[in-house]
Amino acid sequence: MANLWNMAARAFAAQGESIILQEIAFVLLLTIAALVAILIRRVRLPYTVALVIVGLVLALFPNFITLNISSELILAVLVPPLVFEATLAIKWRDLRGDLPLVLLLAVGGTLLSTVIVGVLVFQFLDIPLLGALAFGALISATDPVAVVAFFKQLGVSRRLSILLEGESLFNDGVAVVVFNLAIAAAATALVSQAAVSFNFLGAVGEFLRVSLVGLGVGLLLGFAVAYLVLRSIDDHLIETATTVALAFGAYVAAEQLHASGLLAVVAAGLVVGNVGLDRTSPTTRLTLDNFWEFMAFVANSLVFLLIGIRIQLGQLVQFAVPIGVAVLAVLFSRAISVYLLTALHNRLTPERLDVPRRYRHVMFWGGLRGAISLALALTIGGNLFGQTIATEMQVMAFGVVLFTILVQGTTIEAMINRLGLVQKQPAAIENQRRLAVVYARQAGRRELNRLHAEGFLYHDLWQAMNSVYDEEIDDARAALRDHLEMHPELERSMYLQTRADVVKAERNAISDAAARAFISAKVQEELLIEMDARLAALDQLLAEDGRLNEHGPAEGEDG
Amino acid sequence: MADIICAIRAGEGSRAVQNAAIRVARAQNDGLLFLYVVDQRLVEARDESIRPSARAELYWMGRTLLRIAVARAHAAGLRDATWAIREGEVGQEIAGAVVEHGARMLFMGASRHAGGRPNAALSLAERLRDTIGVAVDIVSPSLEDA
Structure with a gap:
């Protein structure tokens, strides 16, 4: 009887060990997938290709992962x-x-x-x-x-x-x-x-x-x-x-x-x-x-x-x-x-x-x-x-x-x-470029001001650099404005994107208010549902924005 | 009441049509109304659960675009510039606004290149001229701007 019990216990232990091994293999594969996804943010390589290459390398170590699927x-x-x-x-x-x-x-x-x-x-x-x-x-x-x-x-x-x-x-x-x-x-x-x-x-x-x-x-x-x-x-x-x-x-x-x-x-x-x-x-x-x-x-x-x-x-x-x-x-x-x-x-x-x-x-x-x-x-x-x-x-x-x-x-x-199937892409890319220049210059000026505030820069140098930055930011803003003047249709995409960003900020604020117990869970849920609906609507409008441009405006809608 | 109505939607012709309307309003010393129509087709194309939000967001967009247009008019020295939002079928709502405000002239924008398609703005303009007898000016951005 004791012998039978020991055999059963060993069988259960072996089965348990096998499940654990499978679980470890699964966890390892998921971890590798996540690491590959992180890596390809830096390397211009399709995600799936990177996965296959990693898989090929893993195949060189047959005992590393044993997943019986x-x-x-x-x-x-x-x-x-x-x-x-x-x-x-x-x-x-x-x-x-x-x-x-x-x-x-x-x-x-x-x-x-x-x-x-x-x-x-x-x-x-x-x-x-x-x-x-x-x-x-x-x-x-x-x-x-x-x-x-x-x-x-x-x-x-x-x-x-x-x-x-x-x-x-x-x-x-x-x-x-x-x-x-x-x-x-x-x-x-x-x-x-x-x-x-x-x-x-x-x-x-x-x-x-x-x-x-x-x-x-x-x-x-x-x-x-x-x-x-x-x-x-x-x-x-x-x-x-x-x-x-x-x-x-x-x-x-x-x-x-x-x-x-x-x-x-x-x-x-x-x-x-x-x-x-x-x-x-x-x-x-x-x-x-x-x-x-x-x-x-x-x-x-x-x-x-x-x-x-x-x-x-x-x-x-x-x-x-x-x-x-x-x-x-x-x-x-x-x-x-x-x-x-x-x-x-x-x-x-x-x-x-x-x-x-x-x-x-x-x-x-x-x-x-x-x-x-x-x-x-x-x-x-x-x-x-x-x-x-x-x-x-x-x-x-x-x-x-x-x-x-x-x-x-x-x-x-x-x-x-x-084949000319891209719709207005150069104008949109140029807009992004000009926007990025404004964004970068402003970030540079903020850093300059921080260095000055913390005493790393003497006043005259800060003032001179700040003036140059002012000019550069003015020029960059003017360039962006000129581009939008030529392509006002891009303003709509900018608006929708910005609106989506601010609604997300509103959503976060509601969660924050609930976390601080300013509002009840019920109110939070109601407001979040409303915010999610807004985000979903904006998401669809943004997705359609390109299509509207592509197919041309609907009747009387292009002004 | 407004003598001139400028229908806007932030399309390709939006800047050109706004500039043209502001120029004419200033020259003739007329009142200018910027009009944005929340297109019911855009709202109805959504799933039922998000239609109210889509409508609200289109209103939000309209209010923003109209404020930009009015600010431009004020910056150009035209003080008598206001805005209005309506909702429904675009053509009908524009016609309704023209009649309600007793406007003599309507400005509408058109895209730079119609790509061989019949120009929707032109056909709407013809319809409005025929039905309510308003003078319609279709403004496109010049090709050099592209």
Whole structure:
């Protein structure tokens, strides 16, 4: 009996130790992600690339981090937050105009890309057809987050952002469905020890079933949460917790029905973002935005670090040719998908819905690959195609993602500029420059006055330097005024930004008053809700300010 | 009452249209009213939960822009300069202000480059001329200013 007790105690201790080890690994990865995020503030390098590089370095020390994450765990835990967070920001009113094109690109483009990449990889590399198609599917999921961030920064058309973002959201789900179909076919072939006879109609039927059931589950759960919780209860903690349950619950429910978990998450996210959040309080909205931004940051960081850790540096050299083939295949398939499908769309729709040629170039080059491709690559085990081919496909996926981030991601800005898609950016940048000069000179004069006040400067020197500063500040202010005289539309952005800053100061003052017990918690909450609503409104007006300039003023509004 | 109304919104043509209106008001010794319309479409485009805040912020912006315009008029030596804010459909509200104040002339700004689009300000101006018979002057910033 004592022996049995000791065995049980040892088993529990071992399990506990294993959990602690996993926890330590998780904490280390998060710490590394945070450190990388801090470092890239000083180095001009995309965050994801920095993560991968750090991951590659960590791979040199295999015992440093031992995190046993199964492929199911990656897909079920890390991918839903990435997709859900992206869908929350998509507004139906922006999406609906281009929905046919978005779906054409997401479904048609992904299938086309899967076949093109699959056939090319099968032809040129020693990878079986089903494996090549699985690779084609996983690498077809686009991830334009970095590109869209540039769009916002540069003031590029909202329509172009929506086209890329919308396509990405849906093609993530489609890519996973096609990837799973290819993997399932490969598994069947392995069990029957023979090549599977390809049933095209059966595959199309299965694809439709998996996709539509997934979307249906997401819509059902999304509407249920939107109406029963988000529109009925005003409590930011409850509402945030419910969205977490929804994001993961939709995924799990759809997967249990052998449908697409990711498409369920996409549908649920779109419903929550458009219906559920329509009447939620601004406080809830801020909490949700911050929470999901954090979740996506963690998931993205973990995926990139994990792939970095999984790949050995030497493998990049060993599989240099397959990586090159994969990159060329991906670029070729992207070009075919974008140019062919948008040409088809332009032919079939009224002229006003045409996708301009310049947009098509950006859509081609902006089709970066990211976390979803890497997460899917991490799920490829050695049991289906053999360990060497599994590793080869992972390294190829890694190489393609790295190429798109390093080469396409860093040149897209120049392309946008060259194509003339940037709206009034030089004037805005010049305004910032002149503003910064005023700001810097004033800071210099404050420091000069401090040095004088503390007795470090003798009076005549201080007075002389102060006079020079006065002249410089006057000149800088005049330069700013002249620039605004030429570009008065910039005044509106300055106003909105300043107004947002002062409302934030008011918000802080309310929290301060509550901390000092000048006002009760109830009054504080009421006032904070009002302030948050103001900030949310200003945020939207600021975001639209660029768009108003881009599309031209509304009727009679330009004076 | 104001003889001249200048509709403003801090767009590309705002400085030019304000300068033009101030110049004419001074030359003719007329009263000048700067008008800002809180565009109901901008308010209604928001989610329901933040519409009141969006409306309040647009009023805030309007008050600020109007004060800048009046200060410019005073600095240019025009003492009879005031401001007003209205809310609704932009064209209707401008027309309403013209009628209520009995204004003879309306100044509106237009962007520097219409980029091939039909100029919205011009079409609104035509509509106002036809419906309320006011003289409308559309002012754009000169291309050299760009």
